[in-house]
Amino acid sequence: MRIDTYRVKQYNSTSKTVVCIDGKPICIVQGCGKTLSNIISYIQGYDVKIFDGKIKKIIDKYIAESEG
Secondary structure, eight states, X not given: OOEEEEEEEOTTSOEEEEEEETTEEEEEEESSSHHHHHHHHHHTXXXXXXXXXXXXXXXXXXXXXXXX
16 A cells, blocks of 8 residues: 655645545645644554544545455
8 A cells, every 4th residue: 555645735825735545535634744644654554543534434445445
């Protein structure tokens, strides 16, 4: 499973980070801080608390697809 992150400019000059698994965009994160680190750690299998239930559900779906 390959995890990539891309910084994307929005119309009002703010930047967002797009998290991609195997080339498919999974979620958009504001900034490059702790939230992004937690999401990447969760994808890699570490026991990390993800506070956004929608993102957690999407990540769990892609992890299940990649395992079997």
